[in-house]
Amino acid sequence: MRARGIGLPANFFSHYARQLGTLSGLLGMCVVLSVATPFFWTVSNLLNVAEQAVIIAVVAAGMTFVIITGGIDLSVGSVLAFAGVVMASVLQAGVPVPVALAVALGTGLGCGLLNGALITVGRLPPFIATLGMMSVARGAALMFTEGRPVSGFSGSFRSLATGEVLGVPVSVVIMVGVYVVAHVVLTRTKLGRYTYAIGGNEEAALLSGVNVRLYKAAVYGISGMLSGLAAVILTARLNSAQPIAGMMYELDAIAATVIGGTSLLGGEGTVVGTLIGALIMAVLRNGLNILGVPSFVQQVVIGSVIIAAVLIDMWLKRRAG
Amino acid sequence: MTDAPVLEMREIRKTFPGVVALDGVDFALRRGEVHILLGENGAGKSTLMKILSGAYQKTAGRITLDGEEVEIKNPAHAQALGVATIYQEFNLVPHLSVGENIFLGREPVRAFGLIDRRAVNRQAAEVLGGLGLNLDPRRPVKGLRVAEQQMVEVAKALSLDARVLIMDEPTAALTEHEIKELFAAIRGLKEKGVSVVYISHRMEELFEIGDRVTVLRDGRSVGTFDVKETNKFELIRLMVNRDLTELFPKEHAERGAEVLRVEGLTTRGGLKDVSFSLHKGEVLGIAGLLGAGRTELARAIFGLDKLESGSVKIKGETRRIGSPRAAINAGLGFLTEDRKAQGLVLPLSVKDNLCLPSVDKFTSLGFVDAKRERGAAERYVRELRIRTPGLEQKVVYLSGGNQQKVVLSKWLCSEAEVFIFDEPTRGVDVGAKAEIYQLMNRLAASGVAIIMISSELPEILGMSDRILVMRAGTVACEFDAKEATQEKILECALGE
Numbered sequence: 156m157r158a159r160g161i162g163l164p165a166n167f168f169s170h171y172a173r174q175l176g177t178l179s180g181l182l183g184m185c186v187v188l189s190v191a192t193p194f195f196w197t198v199s200n201l202l203n204v205a206e207q208a209v210i211i212a213v214v215a216a217g218m219t220f221v222i223i224t225g226g227i228d229l230s231v232g233s234v235l236a237f238a239g240v241v242m243a244s245v246l247q248a249g250v251p252v253p254v255a256l257a258v259a260l261g262t263g264l265g266c267g268l269l270n271g272a273l274i275t276v277g278r279l280p281p282f283i284a285t286l287g288m289m290s291v292a293r294g295a296a297l298m299f300t301e302g303r304p305v306s307g308f309s310g311s312f313r314s315l316a317t318g319e320v321l322g323v324p325v326s327v328v329i330m331v332g333v334y335v336v337a338h339v340v341l342t343r344t345k346l347g348r349y350t351y352a353i354g355g356n357e358e359a360a361l362l363s364g365v366n367v368r369l370y371k372a373a374v375y376g377i378s379g380m381l382s383g384l385a386a387v388i389l390t391a392r393l394n395s396a397q398p399i400a401g402m403m404y405e406l407d408a409i410a411a412t413v414i415g416g417t418s419l420l421g422g423e424g425t426v427v428g429t430l431i432g433a434l435i436m437a438v439l440r441n442g443l444n445i446l447g448v449p450s451f452v453q454q455v456v457i458g459s460v461i462i463a464a465v466l467i468d469m470w471l472k473r474r475a476g
Numbered sequence: 477m478t479d480a481p482v483l484e485m486r487e488i489r490k491t492f493p494g495v496v497a498l499d500g501v502d503f504a505l506r507r508g509e510v511h512i513l514l515g516e517n518g519a520g521k522s523t524l525m526k527i528l529s530g531a532y533q534k535t536a537g538r539i540t541l542d543g544e545e546v547e548i549k550n551p552a553h554a555q556a557l558g559v560a561t562i563y564q565e566f567n568l569v570p571h572l573s574v575g576e577n578i579f580l581g582r583e584p585v586r587a588f589g590l591i592d593r594r595a596v597n598r599q600a601a602e603v604l605g606g607l608g609l610n611l612d613p614r615r616p617v618k619g620l621r622v623a624e625q626q627m628v629e630v631a632k633a634l635s636l637d638a639r640v641l642i643m644d645e646p647t648a649a650l651t652e653h654e655i656k657e658l659f660a661a662i663r664g665l666k667e668k669g670v671s672v673v674y675i676s677h678r679m680e681e682l683f684e685i686g687d688r689v690t691v692l693r694d695g696r697s698v699g700t701f702d703v704k705e706t707n708k709f710e711l712i713r714l715m716v717n718r719d720l721t722e723l724f725p726k727e728h729a730e731r732g733a734e735v736l737r738v739e740g741l742t743t744r745g746g747l748k749d750v751s752f753s754l755h756k757g758e759v760l761g762i763a764g765l766l767g768a769g770r771t772e773l774a775r776a777i778f779g780l781d782k783l784e785s786g787s788v789k790i791k792g793e794t795r796r797i798g799s800p801r802a803a804i805n806a807g808l809g810f811l812t813e814d815r816k817a818q819g820l821v822l823p824l825s826v827k828d829n830l831c832l833p834s835v836d837k838f839t840s841l842g843f844v845d846a847k848r849e850r851g852a853a854e855r856y857v858r859e860l861r862i863r864t865p866g867l868e869q870k871v872v873y874l875s876g877g878n879q880q881k882v883v884l885s886k887w888l889c890s891e892a893e894v895f896i897f898d899e900p901t902r903g904v905d906v907g908a909k910a911e912i913y914q915l916m917n918r919l920a921a922s923g924v925a926i927i928m929i930s931s932e933l934p935e936i937l938g939m940s941d942r943i944l945v946m947r948a949g950t951v952a953c954e955f956d957a958k959e960a961t962q963e964k965i966l967e968c969a970l971g972e
Contacts, residue, residue, distance in 0.1 A: 178812060344842045345835050352832055355821035360817055362778075363832040363886065364801040422823040 172410045173416035173468060177431045180464070181438065188442040195445055202324060206392075208437035209330045212430055213385040214404055215411040217378030219429045221382040222412050223352040224374050225343075225421025230270060230283035230288035231382045231408055232401035237296040238262040239386035243305035243396030252312050259306035260383040267379020271372025285375075289405070306395035316391035326388045330432055333381065337426040350374060354421025397455075411436055435460070480543075482507045482671050483559075483640055488537035490523050490695075491876045495525045496522070499695040500537070505640060510662060512703070515692035516715055516933070518965075521675050524692070525642050526652075528673075529561040530554035541639070560633030561642040565647075566625050568617045574598035575613030578632045603631045606668075607661045609649045623654035630661060632672070641665065642673045647681060654770045659685050677765050679970050691715055702886050709963075712970075716933060716962035724938025725913055729920035731941070732756030734792070735807075735892050736925060737776065741786035744839065745772045748949040750786070754894065759916065759926045761940030761957070761967050763933065769949035770929045771813060776925075777948040778810045779803040790894075804833050809887025813898040813929075819883040826864050827853040829882055830872050833890040856885035860915065877908025883917060895919060898929045913939060933962045947968050 189196040214231045221228045242259035246252070266288060273284035319323040335382045341347035349370045352360040361367045382401075392397040415432030417424025439460060490498040498520045505511050512519045526532040528539070530551040532767040537544055541557055548554050568577050572667035575596040576583075584595040600613035611628055617625060626646060629892075647655050662685060676682060684743060685716060689716045691698040698714045722904055736754040741747050746769050746829060753811050754760050761776060764770050775781045777788060779797040787794050795806045801809070830853045831838060838849045853867050860881045864874055871882055880900070887895060897916070901909045922924060930936050936943055943960050945953040945968040953968040 234778075320825075341844070343844060345839045345844055346842065348828060348835055349843060351824055351828070352821045355823045356817070358818045358820050360832070362780075362800050362812060364799075364804040365832070366799075366801060422821065 172426045173471065174425060176467070176471065177415060177428055177435070177464070178218050181431050181435050184435065184438050184442065188438070188445070192442075192445050200441070200445075202327070203326045204210060204434070204437050204441045205330075206324055207441060208433045209326045210385050210389050210406060211407045212330050212412055212433035213381050213388065214378075214435050215372075215408040215415075215429045216426055217381035218405075218408040218412045219302050219337070219415070219417055219424055219426050220341070220350055220374040221355045221378045222236070222409070222417050222419060222426045223350050223421060224371055225266040225357070226274065226371070226374070227272065227285065227409070227419075228267075228375060229282065229285040229377045229405045230266065230292055231378060232404035233289045233292035233296065234263050234379050234382040234403060235267045235386045235389065235401035236396075236398055237266065237292040237419070238297050239390045239396035239400055240300045240305055240398050242383075242386065242441070243308070243390055244299070246308055246312060247305060249353065252309070255312070256387055259387045260380050263383025263386065264376050264380040267376040267382070268372060270379065271375035274375065275368035275371050281375075292399075300396075300398045301399060304395045308391070308394060313391050313394055316388060326392065329384070329388060334426055334430050341426060346370065346373065351422055354423075356422070403435065404457040407436060410461045414461060416468055434463075435464075480725045481505055482542055484538075484540045485524070485528065486538045486540075488524065488527060489535045490520075490527060490532060491535045497695055498527075498534075501692065501697045503690055503697060504670045504700070505673060506555075506688075507671055508666045508669045509687040510666060510674050510685050512686040512689040512873070513673060513675045513692065514682070514689055514715060515713060519692040519697040519715070521692055522644070525561070525585055525673065525675065528554065528559060528640075529557075529642060541814065553578050555636055555638075558637060558639035559642070560636055560638035560640070562629045562633065562644065562646060564644050566629055568625055568628060568953065570618035570921070571616060572575070573614050573616055574604070574620070574628050575810075576609060577617050578603060578613070578635055580632075583761065599635070600631070602738070603635045604928055605630055607632065608664060613919075618660070621654070622649045623651075623657060626650075627657065627661065630665075631772040634665070634668075638670060640671050640673065642675075644675045645677070646674070647676065647678065655681075656662055677970060679713035682711075683708075695864060712963055712966050715968070716966055725910065725917065726923065726939050727917045728941065729917070729923075731758055732923060736777075736788065737789040737792075738937055739787050739789070741773070741776055741788070742784045743772060743776050743781045744784060745775070745781045746949040747776055750946075750951055752944055752948075752951060752954075754925045754927060756893075756925050758918050758941045759920055759939055761936040761943040762927060762946060763928045763931075763936045763943060763969060764952075765947035765969050766931070768946040768969065770946050771898055773946070773950070774810060774898050774927070778808060778896065804890055806891070807891070807893040808896065809833075809890060809892030810896045811880075811883050811887065811898060811900060813902065815883060820871050820879060823870055825868045826857065826862070826882055827870055827873070830856060830885045833886050837890075852889055853885075856888055860885055860888075863910075875908075877911065880908065880912060881915075884912075892924070894925045894927070896927045896929070899931065900928060901930075901932070901935065904953075933965055935938070936960075936965065937962065947971055 192470055194200060216226055218231065238259045241262045242255050245258050246255045270285050271286050273279045274281050316326055320328050341350065349360065349365050352365055353370060357367055389400060397457030411432035412429045413419065414435055419426060439457055443456060478542060481504040485501065485503040488498050488501045495556040501520065501524055503524065508910050515521045523532065527534045530548045538545050538550060546557060548557065569580065578600045579596050584592045586592045594811050597613040601828050604613065607627060611624060613659065614810060617628060650658060650917065656951065665672060680684060686703045689702055690700040690702055692713060693715060715756060732755055739751045741923045750773055762770050772781065773805060779799045779802050788797055790806050797806060816822060827850060831849050835844060838845045857867065859865060862878050862881045863877060871879055874882065900912055916926060928939060937957065940957045943955045943957055943965065945952050945965055947969055
């Protein structure tokens with residue numbers, strides 16, 4: 156109400172306060188690290204941070220769709236590994252790079268839609284369906300490769316990771332592209348509108364004529380497909396597809412989403428917030444590394460930051476509510 | 477049977493924010509009697525019993541048990557005082573045995589804290605035998621019939637040395653034969669000196685099992701009578717005879733062509749062979765008690781429940797409505813009873829809620845045209861005078877009446893021609909009520925056909941052109957609004 160005079164929607168501040176808060180958290184961390192160490196605020200290190208953020212950020216974009224519907228996708232890391240080894244083997248069989256990319260995205264999409272079918276048609280809780288898929292996809296990746304990595308690809312494929320556009324790594328460009336598209340889809344399309352409506356009140360959405368099953372399955376498809384895309388980037392970067400790749404990525408992706416202000420209860424959230432959340436995680440890891448913090452301690456710090464971020468978020472929400 | 481009351485409730489008041497649910501109710505229960513509590517939906521029966529069972533705290537008034545004043549703090553406290561309640565939804569653990577359920581939380585134990593199973597079963601068998609029941613205490617509860625589960629509840633209450641037993645619609649799910657068994661058990665309880673408060677809508681039961689009856693109306697007790705000295709007509713009159721304080725600004729719209737015809741609708745959810753028709757400009761009121769199948773009818777027409785048989789014709793054309801989407805496309809709109817749980821997506825904005833059923837209208841190639849959408853939303857906010865600081869306001873922050881208007885706008889925006897209102901004014905303040913009635917008039921005048929499900933008889937009588945009364949999943953009576961009275965409707969709803 157207070158904002159009406161200057162032509163802003165009444166809930167402008169409550170709507171953007173969270174992202175502004177997360178963003179200031181990110182910037183604050185950057186300032187502290189810049190003061191603490193001369194190595195942090197350099198172009199090469201910042202690009203390095205962005206590159207490190209890419210994989211989790213791409214996975215977390217899909218996770219955000221899923222969590223906004225009130226669901227969860229625990230299978231993203233395993234699907235990433237499976238999509239990676241499938242793509243790697245077709246690449247080595249000599250198919251052109253664009254076809255291999257389609258195979259990676261298609262494999263991820265297929266796994267995601269299968270999750271969606273189990274949840275909507277099979278009426279399984281998302282936690283259970285994707286927990287099962289987490290194990291199935293991991294096992295499939297290991298079976299497919301007999302447990303060995305698939306390595307060695309052409310230069311044109313590897314340029315997806317090593318190449319640059321105007322000095323920016325290709326993978327970072329891909330990530331930015333993913334977030335632009337995801338933001339537009341969430342805010343401007345029917346799919347986006349229905350994603351929020353289902354998470355906000357599934358029953359009301361159904362009674363308003365939303366094909367809840369279809370759109371729910373679609374968000375799991377999106378999540379799977381983005382896991383496939385993350386597999387492409389990771390495989391190109393390592394010049395190797397590993398069946399054990401992506402372990403625990405689901406937790407990092409969920410953490411990035413939640414730090415970014417998306418509610419696990421559904422109905423609320425933005426991909427912009429998730430991107431900031433993924434960057435916070437990457438900056439934190441990078442900073443702790445530069446500062447020489449032992450890796451065991453790093454885990455404690457990262458976990459504490461996740462808890463603190465959500466505590467603050469909930470506290471702000473209660474005050475606004 | 478002595479005349480000394482085991483329980484006395486005096487001048488009981490209960491207010492909820494903005495509502496007076498009980499306004500000075502007196503209620504006295506004698507030892508060993510079955511006391512019937514009678515009243516319309518919303519008269520205050522449940523509230524009164526929830527205060528007695530500790531689920532609610534009274535706002536004012538006094539309760540004495542065996543002459544001693546008590547403050548009932550919570551359900552456990554009520555139980556300790558000897559007040560047991562058997563709800564329509566049983567509180568049994570399905571996987572545990574009959575005996576384990578009866579002694580749940582106070583199991584007899586042996587050395588080392590081990591449960592003495594044999595004692596559990598022996599004591600359970602004693603209690604069950606005392607009820608004249610031959611039920612194996614070792615059987616798991618989930619395999620029992622509803623009536624048997626109910627008897628387990630009764631046994632549990634007895635084993636707690638209950639002085640007062642509250643039974644809320646105990647026969648709702650029972651067969652004729654099971655009711656006889658239940659009544660036999662209740663008579664056994666009376667002989668043991670247990671007093672029973674019995675809530676029921678079924679008149680015939682009242683005269684069979686009741687000793688005295690207290691009638692509640694609008695949160696007040698109208699009177700207490702010996703069952704032998706009263707009759708159903710007097711009781712019905714006492715239940716409904718009230719001042720029509722609310723204003724029903726009914727304007728009769730011109731009745732147009734038939735838009736909806738329902739024939740032989742039967743569902744697994746409990747509808748049996750429901751048929752009716754609806755014309756343009758008409759308000760069809762649907763009355764009936766809770767559980768008579770009114771909401772089920774709305775759900776079936778709106779494509780939420782599968783039809784076993786029957787058909788729905790819209791403007792003379794048979795439509796297969798298998799989903800809400802199909803219903804909306806056929807021109808139906810459904811304003812559900814529970815606005816917050818089913819009508820609105822609370823964390824979304826006024827605009828997003830308002831446009832949700834008709835997003836397709838504003839979408840091309842998957843993209844929503846925000847400008848056109850905003851235009852439509854603005855129009856309805858203006859026309860319906862929805863009080864909101866802006867289109868982007870989350871509906872969770874609007875008042876009940878304004879939320880209801882947002883729901884109404886959803887269906888105006890989707891250009892529905894048949895509106896189904898399920899309890900349209902529940903939880904809405906008096907001013908907003910009148911406004912909603914005005915809107916219904918305007919809708920009818922514009923040629924929309926309205927089905928209005930309501931538990932408030934004055935509303936049904938005040939706003940309908942025609943009235944259907946449902947009972948046990950089917951249409952029991954049909955009245956022209958001019959001929960209908962509260963007594964006639966209630967008689968039909970009760971099955972007299």
